[in-house]
Structure formats: C-alpha cells, structure tokens
Amino acid sequence: MKKTALLFSLFLLLSSCSTTNKIGSAENALNGKWxxxxxxxxxxxxxxxxxxxxKKTILEISNxxxxxxxxxxxxxxSKYAIKEEPSIYGNERKMILFENDMPKQSFEVKDNKLYLSEECNDCYQSEYVRLK
Known part of the structure; x- marks a missing residue:
C-alpha cells in the first residue's frame, strides 16, 4: 500500500511538470534589472x-x-510574451515576442547573465548581467 501511494505521488509530481511550467519559470528567470x-x-x-x-543600458523586465x-x-x-518556437540558430528556443513590431529574440539565462539573440540574419547577440 505504501509503495502504491508513493508511486501515485511521484506520478502526480511528474505530471504537473509541463511546457507551461517551463515558460513560467523562464518568465521568472527574466524578471529583474539587467x-x-x-x-x-x-x-x-x-x-x-x-x-x-x-552609454549605459539597463533592461527592466517584469512578468x-x-x-x-x-x-x-x-x-x-513593450508588453511581451514567451513562447517556444523554431530558431534561426537551430532547434526550438524560448522566444520573447514583443507586442509591437520588434523582431523576436531568443534568450538564455545562465547564473546571473542574460543572453539575448535577435532572430534575424546579421543581427546582434547581447549579454547582460543581473543587477542586485
């Protein structure tokens, strides 16, 4: 009986993980000043x-x-949304989609660094560091 309860709990825990949670955690990782x-x-x-x-450039990102x-x-x-889409750099990546006509940007957060890559040919890739 204990094994069944443990397996059921494990199943519930694993089934609660989804793409939506990944997107939500990506938004949380972006929040702050960069x-x-x-x-x-x-x-x-x-x-x-x-x-x-x-010039000194600061990004301030909320949800x-x-x-x-x-x-x-x-x-x-700009308001924005995050969605996983095919990238010009290969594979699916998390993208920042702006509500205006700005090109979408793929991103990655590692430790206290934010890497933004404009999703267009001959565009820029930028590095930011989180402000405390």
Whole structure:
C-alpha cells in the first residue's frame, strides 16, 4: 500500500511538470534589472560595449513588460510574451515576442547573465548581467 501511494505521488509530481511550467519559470528567470555588457554581430561581426558606445543600458523586465533605459532615460517599453518556437540558430528556443513590431529574440539565462539573440540574419547577440 505504501509503495502504491508513493508511486501515485511521484506520478502526480511528474505530471504537473509541463511546457507551461517551463515558460513560467523562464518568465521568472527574466524578471529583474539587467545591465548591458556587450553586443556582437551585424554584417561585419562588430562588438560594441558601453564604453565604445558611451552609454549605459539597463533592461527592466517584469512578468508582462520590458523597459529599456539608456543613460537613465526610458527609450523603449513593450508588453511581451514567451513562447517556444523554431530558431534561426537551430532547434526550438524560448522566444520573447514583443507586442509591437520588434523582431523576436531568443534568450538564455545562465547564473546571473542574460543572453539575448535577435532572430534575424546579421543581427546582434547581447549579454547582460543581473543587477542586485
């Protein structure tokens, strides 16, 4: 009887894991403020940084909105959703889909770093570090 109860509990636990939970956890991982470190790409594979561009860029991400600040000024704000879709970089990836006409971006959060990849040819991949 104990084995049956344990197996049933394990089944319930495993069946509660789904794509929706993965998407929800991806949204939670994005939440917070992110400081721009660098971007590279474009036609010539150029790398740009806050020093080379003479600007400080911060992303502020909540469960439904992304705000972008440059040198303390709000320059972009959009509602967004996260969805897994085929990527131009291969396989399915979690994507940030903006409500306006911005290109979608695949993303990955590792430790305290956020990597954003614009899903278009000759576009940029950017690295951010989480602000505490």
């Amino acid at each position: 400081n721009w470190v660098s971007s590279s790409g474009g036609f010539i594979g150029k790398t740009i940084t806050p020093a080379s561009e003479n 439904s909105t992304i705000k972008k600040y440059e040198n303390g000024n709000l320059i972009f704000e």
